[in-house]
Amino acid sequence: MNRAYWLITGILLMTILNGCGQEPEKEPPAPPPEVSVPPVQTPAPRAHPVTQETRDTYQFYCAQCHGTEGHGNGINAPHLTVPPRDHTKADYLETRTDEQLFTAIQQGGLSVGRAPCMPSWGATLNENTIHSLVSYIRELCQCEAL
Numbered sequence: 394m395n396r397a398y399w400l401i402t403g404i405l406l407m408t409i410l411n412g413c414g415q416e417p418e419k420e421p422p423a424p425p426p427e428v429s430v431p432p433v434q435t436p437a438p439r440a441h442p443v444t445q446e447t448r449d450t451y452q453f454y455c456a457q458c459h460g461t462e463g464h465g466n467g468i469n470a471p472h473l474t475v476p477p478r479d480h481t482k483a484d485y486l487e488t489r490t491d492e493q494l495f496t497a498i499q500q501g502g503l504s505v506g507r508a509p510c511m512p513s514w515g516a517t518l519n520e521n522t523i524h525s526l527v528s529y530i531r532e533l534c535q536c537e538a539l
């Protein structure tokens with residue numbers, strides 16, 4: 394056994410241990426870092442969407458008390474003993490369900506334990522229109538029932 398023999402054996406061994414000269418297996422690439430994308434807040438589509446007719450109805454029947462933009466400051470508001478609801482106020486309207494708003498509109502304020510100076514509209518407006526008015530109020534307050 395001479396030194397050249399050991400040298401050659403050594404080189405051969407290293408080559409074999411190295412995987413016969415093949416590229417060592419690569420680690421799979423690291424997954425891209427998680428980027429937190431905030432969920433897009435798209436409100437669920439409503440069964441009774443707001444149409445131009447809904448907006449016209451609100452202007453014709455509701456705006457004199459609730460105001461043209463729903464702020465509760467219509468031309469008739471100062472003459473009422475109880476101020477008309479501000480339909481843009483989410484903190485109150487979040488506490489009311491769609492059913493409660495529907496009933497208030499259809500059967501008047503008293504039916505939901507509110508003031509009678511909120512008239513009932515069931516004889517004037519059909520159910521679809523009232524449902525779409527509820528959708529419109531949800532649009533004005535940009536809120537849903539909690």
Ligand code: HEC
Nearest residue numbers: 454455458475476477478494497498502507508510511526
């Ligand atoms: C004569 C004035 C008047 C008109 C017209 C009127 N409202 Fe009202 N409305 C009120 C008053 C006053 C209240 C507040 C009652 C209370 O807080 O006790 C009210 C409250 C409400 C409420 C909230 C009920 C609740 O649960 O607190 C809704 C919803 C509503 N009105 C919808 C309408 C819609 C829709 C129309 C048109 C179709 C309309 N109102 C027309 C006076 C009016």
